[in-house]
Amino acid sequence: MNDRIDLARMKPEQIAPLEALMSSWPDCWRDLATSHYVTLLSGTAGALTDAEPAELAKLAAALTMGIVHDLGGSQPYIPVGAVLVANSKARRVIDLLEQRKTYRQVADATGLTESRVRQIESEWRRQQMAERQQGLFIE
Incomplete structure (x- = not known):
């Protein structure tokens, strides 16, 4: 993931499409969605490089909700890899x-x-x- 965008260098307008979707989310959900979004926006997901940021934000939110549905209520350990x-x-x-x-x-x-x-x-x-x-x- 060497080509992944550095979250610390993203401008507020770059993250705005995602922020609009998760105003009342708990911090852990926000962190997961942000991670998904940065990965998608970086083009590291392959064929999605032509997608609009708003569409990528929706996809990041959907992926996060999938994790919430599958793992919600548990405390999964995520190894560094x-x-x-x-x-x-x-x-x-x-x-x-x-x-x-x-x-x-x-x-x-x-x-x-x-x-x-x-x-x-x-x-x-x-x-x-x-x-x-x-x-x-x-x-």
Whole structure:
């Protein structure tokens, strides 16, 4: 989600279509709807990039009401998703290395250090070797 809009940098007129829909909502609902809205507005939801902000606000509100309906009254724990982010970043590192990019180029493209890029490559190579050796029967 690197292309996601920073909520702190949004202008009041950008968030206004959503604010109009949730004037009496509890804070937790507002937070969820705002998160949905920023994600949708950022275009990270794919095909919705041509939608008007007012339509995206309605969709964000509907998604929030779905969560309220499904999880309302409970206290769900929402993990940060560090493993998923790390895995996608590691996949990006390997993809770039397979394109014959240098460690410096990969580090610059991913925001990692060259040392971390090398660690990811090393771990990936270990995993690849382990997978290949699983089929060997040595007695």
